[in-house]
Amino acid sequence: MDQNTLEKLKKEKNAVILAHYYVNGEVQAAADYVGDSFTLAKLATTIDANHIIMAGVEFMGETVKILNPDKQVYLPDPTADCPMAHMVTVEQIDAMREKYPDLAVVCYVNSTAEIKAKSDYCCTSSNAAKVVGAIESQNIFFIPDGNLGRNIEPLFPDKHFINNKGCCPIHDQVTPDMIKSLKEAYPDAVILAHPECKPEVLDLVDYKGSTKGIINAVKDLDREVNIIITEEGIRYELEKTYPDRTFIFPDLVCKGMKQVQLDDIIDILKTGKNEVHVDPSLAERAKLPLTRMLAICG
Structure with a gap:
């Protein structure tokens, strides 16, 4: 068509x-x-x-x-x-609330409506730190992506993070050895990675941020060769925006997308x-953490 x-x-x-x-x-x-x-x-x-x-x-x-x-x-x-969306349960949230009376449940948007409805705040990879920074509670249960929680945890030494064991299976497969091999193969390149990767991976890259953040950072870093550590679908926007740059992708493909x-x-x-x-009653409860996110982040 x-x-x-x-x-x-x-x-x-x-x-x-x-x-x-x-x-x-x-x-x-x-x-x-x-x-x-x-x-x-x-x-x-x-x-x-x-x-x-x-x-x-x-x-x-x-x-x-x-x-x-x-x-x-x-x-x-x-x-x-999205497999990650199913990596935390209502029962886990209830158990954490019993254990920590002042608990704030911060829910990555990569989650089901049922889980959002049990949460206090939603966030995305681009605004997770801003959302947590607006929360008074000392105890943060970060769901369902434990990697994203661990990656922002050092920014808040006064808070106690309980990071869920869930992850993005695509980003979680990236290892420090993969990054080191890419650096050896392309010594003049910069490496940009998504914060769904493990913290030990992000320790080795030049930029870490959301998909939109990665796209913008290519301009700021201003290098000819860019190694992109996220799902390869972002290649379309990168090559359209920066036709004079070279982009290297490891084999990271999300079947669902x-x-x-x-x-x-x-x-x-x-x-x-x-x-x-x-369900309208479920949607009404799930909307609250989303609207809180939008109110904090504009």
């Missing part, structure tokens, strides 16, 4: 396509907005459209629906999932399939 036909369908349906940087390049090219989790969460509250297609994994569709209960939200592939296909988006526009539904 050509771009003109796609635009005509979107206009007929009053639809907007949001896409994460990790989905395939052709999907990003068709989207109205492309961003990281925080950018997309903010956009979801401002979009003037009746229909929102979230080109990403399941928790992203849920999040958009929670923030837009009166809009119709769709996922190109409802089976596209790659399930998102342009044909499924077109089917949604034609048929209205794959609408996202979140």
